Amino acid sequence: MSNQLLNELLDQQLYSRRKSQQWRVRHAIGLLDSTHVELYGRRLVNFASNDYLGLTHHPRVLEAAREAVVRCGMGSGGSPLITGYSLEQQAAEAAIARWKQAEAAVLLASGYQTAQAVVQTLAAAVKRHGPGGRFLLDKLCHASLIDAAGGSGVGFRVFPHNHLGKLERLLAAAPEGQLQVVITESIFSMDGDAADLAGLAEVKAKRPFVLVLDEAHGSGVYGPAGAGYAAECGLESVVDIAIVTLSKALGLAGGAVCGSGRFCDAVVNCGRAYIYSTSPPAILAAAAVAAIGVLQDEPQRQQRVRGLARRVRRALLDKGIAMCPGDSPIIPVILKSEHRAMEAAERLRDQGLLVIAIRPPTVAANTSRLRITLSSDHSDDEVEALIAAVSPLRFG
Ligand SMILES: Cc1ncc(COP(=O)(O)O)c(C=O)c1O
Numbered sequence: 232m233s234n235q236l237l238n239e240l241l242d243q244q245l246y247s248r249r250k251s252q253q254w255r256v257r258h259a260i261g262l263l264d265s266t267h268v269e270l271y272g273r274r275l276v277n278f279a280s281n282d283y284l285g286l287t288h289h290p291r292v293l294e295a296a297r298e299a300v301v302r303c304g305m306g307s308g309g310s311p312l313i314t315g316y317s318l319e320q321q322a323a324e325a326a327i328a329r330w331k332q333a334e335a336a337v338l339l340a341s342g343y344q345t346a347q348a349v350v351q352t353l354a355a356a357v358k359r360h361g362p363g364g365r366f367l368l369d370k371l372c373h374a375s376l377i378d379a380a381g382g383s384g385v386g387f388r389v390f391p392h393n394h395l396g397k398l399e400r401l402l403a404a405a406p407e408g409q410l411q412v413v414i415t416e417s418i419f420s421m422d423g424d425a426a427d428l429a430g431l432a433e434v435k436a437k438r439p440f441v442l443v444l445d446e447a448h449g450s451g452v453y454g455p456a457g458a459g460y461a462a463e464c465g466l467e468s469v470v471d472i473a474i475v476t477l478s479k480a481l482g483l484a485g486g487a488v489c490g491s492g493r494f495c496d497a498v499v500n501c502g503r504a505y506i507y508s509t510s511p512p513a514i515l516a517a518a519a520v521a522a523i524g525v526l527q528d529e530p531q532r533q534q535r536v537r538g539l540a541r542r543v544r545r546a547l548l549d550k551g552i553a554m555c556p557g558d559s560p561i562i563p564v565i566l567k568s569e570h571r572a573m574e575a576a577e578r579l580r581d582q583g584l585l586v587i588a589i590r591p592p593t594v595a596a597n598t599s600r601l602r603i604t605l606s607s608d609h610s611d612d613e614v615e616a617l618i619a620a621v622s623p624l625r626f627g
Contacts (some may be wrong), residue, residue, distance in 0.1 A: 246523065252569035254592050266308070275580065278617055280605055282606065283606055284412060285482070285532065292482060294404040295517045296517060296532060297518065304513075305512060307513065310507060311499070320338050323517070323520050326523050327487045327523065330527075333473065334457065334492045335490065336484060337502075338515075341478070343486070344487055345486030348488065353385075353441070367412065368380055368413075368414045376416075392422075419561075420447065424555040442469060442472070444470045447475070450481070451480025453533075474487075474489075475488075481519065484511075485519065507611065517613070533607070542618075543605065543618060547622065560605040562605070563600055563601070563602055566588075578622050589602045
């Protein structure tokens with residue numbers, strides 16, 4: 232049955248997306264290995280995945296998953312407070328907490344859901360607090376954090392990207408006794424640059440706040456055993472609550488909250504996105520433990536991907552392409568218009584390279600870009616082919 236009014240509204244919405252070159256389609260890809268895919272019968276080198284360390288196909292991770300699925304079955308069978316919390320999840324949470332040097336961790340089915348659960352838990356605390364509180368988000372925070380804050384029933388403000396002067400002014404203007412919660416990312420998902428954690432630490436020393444750090448793209452790639460960007464900077468103690476996704480460098484799916492035992496107890500009791508959703512399966516939990524083991528035992532993966540990132544950034548910079556400093560494997564090439572970004576992605580695809588064009592509303596208007604991502608499993612030849620293909624694009 233179709234509803235005419237709804238159909239008309241959808242048509243208008245979709246037409247405006249098409250007209251502004253923001254139309255999105257999904258391409259069903261065949262996953263061949265950690266760095267190669269098949270798309271419409273063609274083998275492509277994948278420079279668009281978040282599998283920075285090649286763990287999606289690591290034998291140790293696959294073996295742990297195989298063993299767990301045979302022993303425990305596929306689904307967890309329930310939400311965590313009913314029967315969905317397994318011994319495997321308990322072990323994974325302990326491993327994640329040890330890895331992140333946090334008192335405790337809670338495992339969830341996705342990073343998006345983790346952001347929701349963290350913000351819901353904080354919002355529940357703020358609502359009990361007489362003077363109230365608010366969330367202060369970096370402008371480039373991921374949609375999962377913005378959606379969570381927007382739906383929390385607690386006020387929130389956005390400060391310009393990494394603009395700590397503006398953040399300090401917002402903190403200074405806060406009513407006496409109000410709880411201020413600053414939310415930012417360690418490595419930003421679309422720009423590949425880093426939060427100024429040392430600067431945040433200084434501001435926090437002057438004007439106390441709760442710091443929530445989304446380490447989705449810092450985990451695995453930075454810090455001893457990939458413990459994250461805060462660990463790399465020696466600033467773990469500045470972070471009150473860390474969000475980890477298992478879906479990027481760990482090569483899996485899922486997310487985890489890392490924080491104090493008290494905060495994790497609060498997530499279990501007040502994080503609706505945690506409480507009212509089926510628990511991640513044992514296969515995921517077992518694979519997470521194995522992936523953390525690989526991070527500890529194979530530091531060369533982290534070194535290689537960051538070395539490759541430095542090489543690509545330097546080469547593109549030499550060609551006059553603007554690059555932000557750093558060595559994260561997320562490398563944006565800004566082409567401004569949606570059309571140019573789409574055309575560039577198509578040109579790379581013709582050369583056997585899969586790079587995705589990122590357009591508004593995911594990024595700001597007039598900042599459409601190619602988002603290149605690197606993996607430690609990319610060969611030197613593949614990376615050289617990428618540099619050669621991207622270098623002339625801006626001038627094409
Ligand atoms: C910074 C950031 N946080 C959270 C998420 C959500 O994680 P997941 O894909 O595991 O739901 C992403 C994913 O793209 C991300 O980039």
